[in-house]
Amino acid sequence: MKMNLKFICNNNLVETEVQPGKSLLDFIRRDLRLTGSKEGCREGDCGACTVLVGDLENDRMIYKTVNSCIMPVGDINGKHLVTIEGLSYEKLNQIQNDFVEQGASQCGFCTPGFIVSLCGYFLENEKPNINDAINSLDGNVCRCTGYESIRNAINNSIVNLGSNEHHGKSHTEKLVSSNFIPNYFLEIPQRLNNLSLEIQTDSGNGEAKQIIGGGTDLLVQRWEEIEDADVNLIFHSQLENKITLENNICKIKATVTVTEFCESEIIKKYFPGVTESLYLFGSLPIRNRATLGGNIINASPIADMTSILLALNAKLVIKSKSIKTIKLSEFYTGYKTMNLSPGELLAEIKIDLPKKGALFNFEKISRRTYLDIASVNSSIYLEMNENAISNVHISAGGVAPIPLYLFKTEEFLIGKEISFDVIKKAAEIALEEITPISDARGSAEYKSLLLRNLLFAHFEKFFPNLIVVEELI
Numbered sequence: 116m117k118m119n120l121k122f123i124c125n126n127n128l129v130e131t132e133v134q135p136g137k138s139l140l141d142f143i144r145r146d147l148r149l150t151g152s153k154e155g156c157r158e159g160d161c162g163a164c165t166v167l168v169g170d171l172e173n174d175r176m177i178y179k180t181v182n183s184c185i186m187p188v189g190d191i192n193g194k195h196l197v198t199i200e201g202l203s204y205e206k207l208n209q210i211q212n213d214f215v216e217q218g219a220s221q222c223g224f225c226t227p228g229f230i231v232s233l234c235g236y237f238l239e240n241e242k243p244n245i246n247d248a249i250n251s252l253d254g255n256v257c258r259c260t261g262y263e264s265i266r267n268a269i270n271n272s273i274v275n276l277g278s279n280e281h282h283g284k285s286h287t288e289k290l291v292s293s294n295f296i297p298n299y300f301l302e303i304p305q306r307l308n309n310l311s312l313e314i315q316t317d318s319g320n321g322e323a324k325q326i327i328g329g330g331t332d333l334l335v336q337r338w339e340e341i342e343d344a345d346v347n348l349i350f351h352s353q354l355e356n357k358i359t360l361e362n363n364i365c366k367i368k369a370t371v372t373v374t375e376f377c378e379s380e381i382i383k384k385y386f387p388g389v390t391e392s393l394y395l396f397g398s399l400p401i402r403n404r405a406t407l408g409g410n411i412i413n414a415s416p417i418a419d420m421t422s423i424l425l426a427l428n429a430k431l432v433i434k435s436k437s438i439k440t441i442k443l444s445e446f447y448t449g450y451k452t453m454n455l456s457p458g459e460l461l462a463e464i465k466i467d468l469p470k471k472g473a474l475f476n477f478e479k480i481s482r483r484t485y486l487d488i489a490s491v492n493s494s495i496y497l498e499m500n501e502n503a504i505s506n507v508h509i510s511a512g513g514v515a516p517i518p519l520y521l522f523k524t525e526e527f528l529i530g531k532e533i534s535f536d537v538i539k540k541a542a543e544i545a546l547e548e549i550t551p552i553s554d555a556r557g558s559a560e561y562k563s564l565l566l567r568n569l570l571f572a573h574f575e576k577f578f579p580n581l582i583v584v585e586e587l588i
């Protein structure tokens with residue numbers, strides 16, 4: 116079913132009818148005829164298609180980088196879409212000039228993606244620095260220039276921005292007067308506000324059985340089918356009330372993205388350490404769209420958020436005509452099968468607040484450090500009473516057809532004091548609970564070894580004076 120779409124693309128209002136599940140990149144290149152955004156991998160891996168999606172939050176524009184190849188076009192309704200064409204008009208902008216001066220673009224295929232990501236970084240960061248700017252490019256790959264000249268160009272942009280006189284200007288005015296973005300950006304908040312009064316931004320067809328969260332799995336795996344399907348778009352970019360606290364229970368809407376989870380003050384305060392390693396989840400544009408609900412329902416045995424939520428002993432609130440609550444550890448029934456009927460919606464994830472002094476750790480081994488899914492991952496939540504373990508939950512990913520909760524290992528560990536022998540025995544029990552298979556991510560033996568070492572790594576991190584991994588191996 117087609118939907119009416121109204122949004123601002125660069126400096127222009129766009130009004131049209133579309134199939135909402137179509138890839139935003141196809142719409143940009145084929146319908147809008149803006150061909151600066153490139154199609155490289157079409158899988159969210161290369162960043163050549165990166166665009167900015169801007170939304171008003173509390174009267175302030177928030178811009179996020181996304182991979183347009185795997186974003187459904189329906190989700191752009193009521194937003195400000197910025198493509199490379201919208202970042203400079205008569206002349207190159209300062210970031211582009213710096214790329215030219217430093218020879219940071221050779222064939223140029225990746226360059227629009229880099230420039231868009233950097234503009235997004237400068238829009239969102241009033242005090243830019245080179246390390247954070249480079250981290251914001253974790254989803255952009257260049258195959259021919261070499262990263263040193265790109266790094267030098269970014270350095271120059273930071274220096275150029277800092278050297279201009281900006282007394283009394285807003286951050287956006289400062290970027291405009293420094294030629295980082297065009298003038299029209301100043302009017303976007305007002306224009307978007309007017310637009311929001313005209314349209315209904317909830318573009319989901321609640322009746323449709325095909326639910327799409329961020330689309331970062333679906334538009335990779337089944338984009339041709341999704342393009343014409345009747346879809347229920349549930350992605351919401353407003354964080355308000357998405358993560359709340361009630362009676363010592365943290366309630367997280369399933370549409371919360373990995374970025375929102377990491378940035379939430381509630382998560383930072385009550386779950387310290389949980390988000391520490393989530394920079395290893397995909398890339399920034401992927402984290403900006405990947406929802407927690409999508410991670411759970413996609414049911415990949417190596418899903419990172421699911422690993423973390425298993426160790427936090429999360430419960431799922433599922434809605435159809437009635438509401439049911441089920442423990443995540445009891446949700447999966449086999450490879451990609453679960454206690455969920457077609458059209459049923461995962462609405463919320465509930466986690467008990469950790470006890471005071473509780474420990475948490477997440478470990479992930481992948482073939483590449485960045486932008487790679489795990490070969491094996493594992494998370495642990497641990498409560499101690501004096502020297503003995505009073506509560507523990509451990510997950511193991513990549514070693515079974517489902518994201519696994521280690522029930523027997525938990526049973527063994529409860530009440531035990533931490534020692535070399537106990538941890539070794541726990542690892543032996545864990546290896547009896549798993550059923551790894553050999554595939555492109557490693558042999559079954561290798562994955563068993565990885566899990567054993569990750570379990571040791573958890574305890575070494577918590578008890579460095581008692582447990583030394585080298586001595587356990």
Ligand SMILES: Cc1cc2nc3c(=O)[nH]c(=O)nc-3n(C[C@H](O)[C@H](O)[C@H](O)COP(=O)(O)OP(=O)(O)OC[C@H]3O[C@@H](n4cnc5c(N)ncnc54)[C@H](O)[C@@H]3O)c2cc1C
Pocket residue numbers: 158159160185325326327328329330331332333334335349369370395396397398401404405406407408409410411412413417418419420459460461462486487488489
């Ligand atoms: C380049 C790249 C890198 C990635 N890296 C990682 C990584 O490091 N770690 C990792 O774990 N994953 C990774 N992923 C996978 C993906 O980003 C995650 O699984 C993500 O959390 C999926 O969420 P989504 O909202 O995009 O799901 P979608 O693609 O929208 O949906 C996935 C499935 O869930 C269903 N669904 C979504 N939300 C709901 C809901 N609320 N109720 C019922 N059904 C629902 C959909 O119908 C679909 O079947 C990566 C993907 C890409 C493309």
Ligand code: FES
Pocket residue numbers: 153154155156157158159160161162163164165182183184185
């Ligand atoms: S085309 Fe490679 S990330 Fe979109």
Ligand code: FES
Pocket residue numbers: 219220221222223224225226256257258259260
């Ligand atoms: S300039 Fe050729 S891929 Fe980056």
